[in-house]
Amino acid sequence: SAAERRVQHPPRALRSPCCDDDTRSRAQARRQHHQRRGLEFVHLYATGTMAADLFLGLDLSTQSMTAVVVERTGAVVARSSVNYDEELPGYKTSSGMHRAPEGDSERVTSPVSMWLEALDMVLERVGRTGVLGRVVAVSASAQQHGSVYWKAGARQQLQALGASAVAQRPLKDALAGCFACEHCPIWADSSTAEECAAMETALGGAERLA
Numbered sequence: 001s002a003a004e005r006r007v008q009h010p011p012r013a014l015r016s017p018c019c020d021d022d023t024r025s026r027a028q029a030r031r032q033h034h035q036r037r038g039l040e041f042v043h044l045y046a047t048g049t050m051a052a053d054l055f056l057g058l059d060l061s062t063q064s065m066t067a068v069v070v071e072r073t074g075a076v077v078a079r080s081s082v083n084y085d086e087e088l089p090g091y092k093t094s095s096g097m098h099r100a101p102e103g104d105s106e107r108v109t110s111p112v113s114m115w116l117e118a119l120d121m122v123l124e125r126v127g128r129t130g131v132l133g134r135v136v137a138v139s140a141s142a143q144q145h146g147s148v149y150w151k152a153g154a155r156q157q158l159q160a161l162g163a164s165a166v167a168q169r170p171l172k173d174a175l176a177g178c179f180a181c182e183h184c185p186i187w188a189d190s191s192t193a194e195e196c197a198a199m200e201t202a203l204g205g206a207e208r209l210a
Helices: 002-008 021-036 112-127 154-162 193-202
Strands: 039-041 054-060 064-070 076-083 098-102 105-111 135-142 183-185
Touching: 054 112, 064 112, 076 112, 105 112
Parallel strands: 054 135
Antiparallel strands: 039 076, 054 064, 064 076, 098 105, 105 183
C-alpha cells in the first residue's frame, strides 16, 4: 500500500543521520531473511521511531490468520499471515473450511485447534523481529458468525496461560479440553436452515421478522 511504501522509503529529511548505506544494506538483508521465513518486516529509518509504543492487530478470517504490528501513526512495523490450507494441511480444509452435505443443507465448520495453531505461528514469526515487547495494546477481529463453544471450567485454563510452564506449550495443547465443540460452525453453515424457517414462520414471516 501507499502507507507501507512511505514507511519503507521515508523522506530524506526524516532519515536518521546515522543510517548510512551500510546500515540500510544490513536492514535490507534482514528484511529479506524475514520475508523468506514467512514474515514481512518493515525497517524504519526515522529517528526515534523504533522506541515508540506499538499496537498489535489480529485478524482471524475464513482462510487465513494475520498479525500486524503498527505505530501510533498507523505505519506498519511487522506483518505475518498463515494460510490454513497451505501451511496447516493436516487439517485438510478447503478454503479454511470442512463441508458436509446434509440433505438440502450443508454443515460447514472449521477446527478450533487450527485457529489456535495459526495464532501461535503468526505471533512466533512477528516475535522474531523483537517488537512484541513494545506492544501496549491488542485488537482482534474475526469472521462473522464463527462460533466457539467453551466448556465449564475453561476459565481456569485461560487464567493459567500466564504461568511459565503453560506459556511454553502450544496454545492448542494448553487449551486442550476447553472446548465443547472442536469443529466450530461458521458463517457458511446452513445446517439449521429448517429451524430458521420455522422461527421465521412463527414470528409472522420474513418481512415482519426483518
